Amino acid sequence: MNIRIFNSQEDLNEAAADLIGGLVLRNPSAVLGLATGGTPVGIYASLVRRCAAGIVRFRDVTTFNLDEYVGLPKNHPESYFSYMRKHLFDAVDARPERCHLPDGSAADIAAECARYDGLLAQAGRIDLQLLGIGHNGHIGFNEPDHALLSGTHVVELKPSTREANARFFDSPEQVPTHAITMGIGSILKAQSILLVARGADKAEIMQRALYGPITTDCPASLLQTHADLHVYVDTAAGRLLNV
Ligand SMILES: O=P(O)(O)OC[C@H]1O[C@](O)(CO)[C@@H](O)[C@@H]1O
Numbered sequence: 001m002n003i004r005i006f007n008s009q010e011d012l013n014e015a016a017a018d019l020i021g022g023l024v025l026r027n028p029s030a031v032l033g034l035a036t037g038g039t040p041v042g043i044y045a046s047l048v049r050r051c052a053a054g055i056v057r058f059r060d061v062t063t064f065n066l067d068e069y070v071g072l073p074k075n076h077p078e079s080y081f082s083y084m085r086k087h088l089f090d091a092v093d094a095r096p097e098r099c100h101l102p103d104g105s106a107a108d109i110a111a112e113c114a115r116y117d118g119l120l121a122q123a124g125r126i127d128l129q130l131l132g133i134g135h136n137g138h139i140g141f142n143e144p145d146h147a148l149l150s151g152t153h154v155v156e157l158k159p160s161t162r163e164a165n166a167r168f169f170d171s172p173e174q175v176p177t178h179a180i181t182m183g184i185g186s187i188l189k190a191q192s193i194l195l196v197a198r199g200a201d202k203a204e205i206m207q208r209a210l211y212g213p214i215t216t217d218c219p220a221s222l223l224q225t226h227a228d229l230h231v232y233v234d235t236a237a238g239r240l241l242n243v
Pocket of ligand 1: 035036037038039040067131132133134135138139140141165
Protein backbone atom coordinates (compact mmCIF):
# COMPACT_ATOMS: atom_id res chain seq x y z
CA MET A 1 0.00 0.00 0.00
CA ASN A 2 1.41 3.36 -1.05
CA ILE A 3 0.02 6.15 1.14
CA ARG A 4 0.76 9.81 0.34
CA ILE A 5 -0.41 12.75 2.41
CA PHE A 6 -0.61 16.17 0.75
CA ASN A 7 -0.48 19.63 2.34
CA SER A 8 -2.61 21.25 -0.34
CA GLN A 9 -5.51 20.25 -2.53
CA GLU A 10 -3.51 21.38 -5.58
CA ASP A 11 -0.64 19.04 -4.76
CA LEU A 12 -3.06 16.16 -4.29
CA ASN A 13 -4.85 16.94 -7.56
CA GLU A 14 -1.59 17.18 -9.49
CA ALA A 15 -0.19 13.96 -8.02
CA ALA A 16 -3.40 12.07 -8.84
CA ALA A 17 -3.44 13.55 -12.35
CA ASP A 18 0.24 12.54 -12.71
CA LEU A 19 -0.69 8.95 -11.90
CA ILE A 20 -3.68 8.86 -14.27
CA GLY A 21 -2.10 11.01 -16.99
CA GLY A 22 1.18 9.09 -16.77
CA LEU A 23 -0.66 5.82 -17.35
CA VAL A 24 -2.46 7.28 -20.37
CA LEU A 25 0.82 8.61 -21.78
CA ARG A 26 2.40 5.17 -21.48
CA ASN A 27 -0.71 3.42 -22.75
CA PRO A 28 -2.97 5.66 -24.88
CA SER A 29 -5.65 2.96 -24.98
CA ALA A 30 -5.73 2.50 -21.21
CA VAL A 31 -8.96 1.46 -19.50
CA LEU A 32 -9.81 3.78 -16.60
CA GLY A 33 -12.34 3.20 -13.84
CA LEU A 34 -13.77 6.57 -12.83
CA ALA A 35 -15.56 7.96 -9.79
CA THR A 36 -17.91 10.85 -9.12
CA GLY A 37 -18.75 12.90 -6.02
CA GLY A 38 -16.86 15.92 -4.71
CA THR A 39 -13.51 14.17 -4.31
CA PRO A 40 -12.34 13.80 -7.94
CA VAL A 41 -13.46 17.20 -9.27
CA GLY A 42 -10.03 18.86 -8.92
CA ILE A 43 -8.28 15.82 -10.37
CA TYR A 44 -10.48 15.95 -13.47
CA ALA A 45 -9.80 19.70 -13.76
CA SER A 46 -6.08 18.99 -13.81
CA LEU A 47 -6.53 16.32 -16.50
CA VAL A 48 -8.60 18.78 -18.56
CA ARG A 49 -5.77 21.36 -18.35
CA ARG A 50 -3.22 18.74 -19.38
CA CYS A 51 -5.37 17.74 -22.34
CA ALA A 52 -5.79 21.40 -23.42
CA ALA A 53 -2.00 21.78 -23.24
CA GLY A 54 -1.56 18.69 -25.45
CA ILE A 55 0.17 16.77 -22.65
CA VAL A 56 -2.36 13.95 -22.50
CA ARG A 57 -4.98 12.63 -24.93
CA PHE A 58 -8.13 10.67 -24.19
CA ARG A 59 -9.10 9.74 -27.77
CA ASP A 60 -8.25 6.09 -27.35
CA VAL A 61 -8.96 5.75 -23.65
CA THR A 62 -11.90 3.61 -22.51
CA THR A 63 -13.64 4.56 -19.27
CA PHE A 64 -16.05 2.81 -16.93
CA ASN A 65 -17.81 4.75 -14.19
CA LEU A 66 -18.53 3.12 -10.90
CA ASP A 67 -22.16 4.01 -10.46
CA GLU A 68 -25.28 5.90 -11.40
CA TYR A 69 -28.50 6.85 -9.64
CA VAL A 70 -31.59 4.84 -10.53
CA GLY A 71 -34.49 6.86 -11.88
CA LEU A 72 -32.70 10.04 -12.95
CA PRO A 73 -32.84 10.75 -16.67
CA LYS A 74 -29.33 10.82 -18.17
CA ASN A 75 -29.56 14.57 -18.78
CA HIS A 76 -30.65 15.39 -15.20
CA PRO A 77 -28.05 17.86 -13.87
CA GLU A 78 -27.20 15.54 -10.95
CA SER A 79 -26.98 12.30 -12.90
CA TYR A 80 -23.45 10.95 -12.91
CA PHE A 81 -23.68 10.94 -16.71
CA SER A 82 -24.10 14.77 -16.61
CA TYR A 83 -21.36 15.06 -13.96
CA MET A 84 -18.86 13.19 -16.11
CA ARG A 85 -19.71 15.21 -19.23
CA LYS A 86 -19.31 18.44 -17.28
CA HIS A 87 -16.12 17.64 -15.40
CA LEU A 88 -14.25 15.52 -17.94
CA PHE A 89 -15.74 14.00 -21.07
CA ASP A 90 -16.92 17.19 -22.84
CA ALA A 91 -13.76 19.05 -21.88
CA VAL A 92 -11.27 16.55 -23.30
CA ASP A 93 -11.03 14.63 -26.56
CA ALA A 94 -12.74 11.52 -25.13
CA ARG A 95 -14.90 9.55 -27.55
CA PRO A 96 -18.45 9.13 -26.18
CA GLU A 97 -18.68 5.55 -27.44
CA ARG A 98 -15.72 4.64 -25.24
CA CYS A 99 -17.06 6.31 -22.08
CA HIS A 100 -19.34 3.95 -20.19
CA LEU A 101 -21.71 4.50 -17.28
CA PRO A 102 -24.56 2.34 -16.09
CA ASP A 103 -27.89 3.73 -17.36
CA GLY A 104 -30.01 4.43 -14.29
CA SER A 105 -33.00 5.29 -16.46
CA ALA A 106 -33.07 1.89 -18.19
CA ALA A 107 -36.53 0.27 -18.18
CA ASP A 108 -35.05 -3.11 -17.23
CA ILE A 109 -32.44 -2.44 -14.54
CA ALA A 110 -31.41 -6.10 -14.17
CA ALA A 111 -30.71 -6.25 -17.91
CA GLU A 112 -28.78 -2.98 -17.63
CA CYS A 113 -26.56 -4.45 -14.90
CA ALA A 114 -25.89 -7.49 -17.10
CA ARG A 115 -25.13 -5.22 -20.07
CA TYR A 116 -22.61 -3.27 -17.99
CA ASP A 117 -20.88 -6.43 -16.81
CA GLY A 118 -20.78 -7.57 -20.44
CA LEU A 119 -19.01 -4.34 -21.43
CA LEU A 120 -16.53 -4.75 -18.59
CA ALA A 121 -15.85 -8.33 -19.64
CA GLN A 122 -15.37 -7.23 -23.24
CA ALA A 123 -12.84 -4.58 -22.17
CA GLY A 124 -11.07 -7.36 -20.30
CA ARG A 125 -9.46 -5.18 -17.66
CA ILE A 126 -9.42 -1.90 -15.79
CA ASP A 127 -5.88 -0.59 -15.67
CA LEU A 128 -6.50 2.03 -12.98
CA GLN A 129 -9.57 2.47 -10.80
CA LEU A 130 -10.10 5.86 -9.18
CA LEU A 131 -12.13 5.74 -5.95
CA GLY A 132 -13.58 8.13 -3.40
CA ILE A 133 -14.92 6.84 -0.11
CA GLY A 134 -18.22 7.38 1.68
CA HIS A 135 -18.35 8.19 5.39
CA ASN A 136 -19.61 4.67 6.06
CA GLY A 137 -16.84 3.08 3.97
CA HIS A 138 -18.78 2.65 0.75
CA ILE A 139 -16.84 2.49 -2.49
CA GLY A 140 -18.80 3.00 -5.66
CA PHE A 141 -22.24 2.64 -4.12
CA ASN A 142 -21.36 -0.65 -2.39
CA GLU A 143 -22.90 0.09 0.99
CA PRO A 144 -21.99 -1.77 4.22
CA ASP A 145 -23.99 -5.00 4.39
CA HIS A 146 -23.75 -8.60 5.62
CA ALA A 147 -22.62 -9.60 2.12
CA LEU A 148 -21.15 -7.72 -0.84
CA LEU A 149 -21.80 -8.56 -4.47
CA SER A 150 -19.11 -9.06 -7.05
CA GLY A 151 -20.83 -7.80 -10.20
CA THR A 152 -22.90 -4.78 -11.16
CA HIS A 153 -26.13 -4.59 -9.17
CA VAL A 154 -28.79 -2.32 -7.71
CA VAL A 155 -28.40 -1.03 -4.16
CA GLU A 156 -30.69 0.80 -1.81
CA LEU A 157 -28.76 3.82 -0.58
CA LYS A 158 -28.30 4.22 3.17
CA PRO A 159 -30.03 7.26 4.69
CA SER A 160 -26.58 8.66 5.62
CA THR A 161 -25.41 8.37 1.98
CA ARG A 162 -28.54 10.16 0.73
CA GLU A 163 -27.97 12.82 3.39
CA ALA A 164 -24.33 13.29 2.37
CA ASN A 165 -25.31 13.65 -1.29
CA ALA A 166 -28.27 15.96 -0.57
CA ARG A 167 -25.86 18.89 -0.96
CA PHE A 168 -25.96 18.35 -4.70
CA PHE A 169 -29.78 18.46 -4.93
CA ASP A 170 -32.37 21.18 -4.25
CA SER A 171 -33.86 19.16 -1.39
CA PRO A 172 -32.92 15.91 0.42
CA GLU A 173 -36.07 14.14 -0.84
CA GLN A 174 -34.83 14.55 -4.39
CA VAL A 175 -31.80 12.28 -3.79
CA PRO A 176 -32.66 8.96 -5.45
CA THR A 177 -33.22 6.01 -3.13
CA HIS A 178 -31.42 3.47 -5.32
CA ALA A 179 -28.36 3.29 -7.52
CA ILE A 180 -26.64 0.91 -9.89
CA THR A 181 -23.08 0.18 -8.84
CA MET A 182 -20.17 -1.80 -10.12
CA GLY A 183 -19.57 -4.64 -7.67
CA ILE A 184 -16.68 -5.09 -5.29
CA GLY A 185 -15.32 -7.94 -7.42
CA SER A 186 -15.04 -5.69 -10.47
CA ILE A 187 -13.37 -2.96 -8.41
CA LEU A 188 -10.82 -5.32 -6.87
CA LYS A 189 -9.98 -6.81 -10.28
CA ALA A 190 -8.50 -3.48 -11.41
CA GLN A 191 -4.77 -3.67 -12.01
CA SER A 192 -4.15 -0.59 -9.80
CA ILE A 193 -6.42 1.39 -7.52
CA LEU A 194 -6.14 5.03 -6.47
CA LEU A 195 -8.23 5.80 -3.38
CA VAL A 196 -8.59 9.52 -2.67
CA ALA A 197 -10.05 11.23 0.42
CA ARG A 198 -10.19 14.83 1.54
CA GLY A 199 -11.30 16.56 4.73
CA ALA A 200 -11.38 15.87 8.48
CA ASP A 201 -14.75 14.11 8.18
CA LYS A 202 -13.02 11.29 6.25
CA ALA A 203 -10.18 10.71 8.77
CA GLU A 204 -11.90 8.03 10.86
CA ILE A 205 -13.27 6.03 7.96
CA MET A 206 -9.85 6.09 6.28
CA GLN A 207 -8.30 4.65 9.43
CA ARG A 208 -10.99 1.94 9.59
CA ALA A 209 -10.66 1.19 5.88
CA LEU A 210 -6.88 0.83 5.85
CA TYR A 211 -6.10 -0.59 9.31
CA GLY A 212 -9.37 -1.98 10.64
CA PRO A 213 -10.70 -5.50 10.22
CA ILE A 214 -11.48 -6.56 6.65
CA THR A 215 -15.24 -6.70 6.80
CA THR A 216 -18.30 -6.16 4.62
CA ASP A 217 -19.38 -3.63 7.28
CA CYS A 218 -16.72 -1.37 5.78
CA PRO A 219 -16.55 -2.19 2.05
CA ALA A 220 -13.41 -0.07 1.58
CA SER A 221 -11.57 -2.37 4.04
CA LEU A 222 -11.48 -4.99 1.26
CA LEU A 223 -9.01 -2.70 -0.51
CA GLN A 224 -6.41 -3.93 2.01
CA THR A 225 -6.33 -7.15 -0.02
CA HIS A 226 -5.37 -5.38 -3.25
CA ALA A 227 -1.82 -5.77 -4.53
CA ASP A 228 -1.40 -2.26 -5.96
CA LEU A 229 -3.33 0.21 -3.82
CA HIS A 230 -2.37 3.90 -3.87
CA VAL A 231 -3.94 6.14 -1.24
CA TYR A 232 -3.79 9.92 -1.69
CA VAL A 233 -5.22 12.05 1.09
CA ASP A 234 -4.99 15.61 2.34
CA THR A 235 -3.55 16.21 5.81
CA ALA A 236 -7.03 16.33 7.38
CA ALA A 237 -8.22 13.01 5.95
CA GLY A 238 -4.79 11.46 6.65
CA ARG A 239 -4.65 12.58 10.30
CA LEU A 240 -5.02 9.02 11.67
CA LEU A 241 -2.86 7.23 9.10
CA ASN A 242 0.68 6.06 9.80
CA VAL A 243 3.05 7.23 7.13
O1 LIG B 1 -16.45 12.41 -2.93
P1 LIG B 1 -17.62 12.51 -2.02
O2 LIG B 1 -18.65 13.47 -2.54
O3 LIG B 1 -17.26 12.73 -0.61
O4 LIG B 1 -18.32 11.08 -2.09
C1 LIG B 1 -17.68 9.91 -1.69
C2 LIG B 1 -18.14 8.77 -2.52
O5 LIG B 1 -19.55 8.71 -2.49
C3 LIG B 1 -20.09 8.74 -3.78
O6 LIG B 1 -20.52 10.05 -4.02
C4 LIG B 1 -21.21 7.80 -3.97
O7 LIG B 1 -20.76 6.57 -4.25
C5 LIG B 1 -18.94 8.39 -4.68
O8 LIG B 1 -19.19 8.82 -5.97
C6 LIG B 1 -17.78 8.96 -3.98
O9 LIG B 1 -16.64 8.29 -4.30
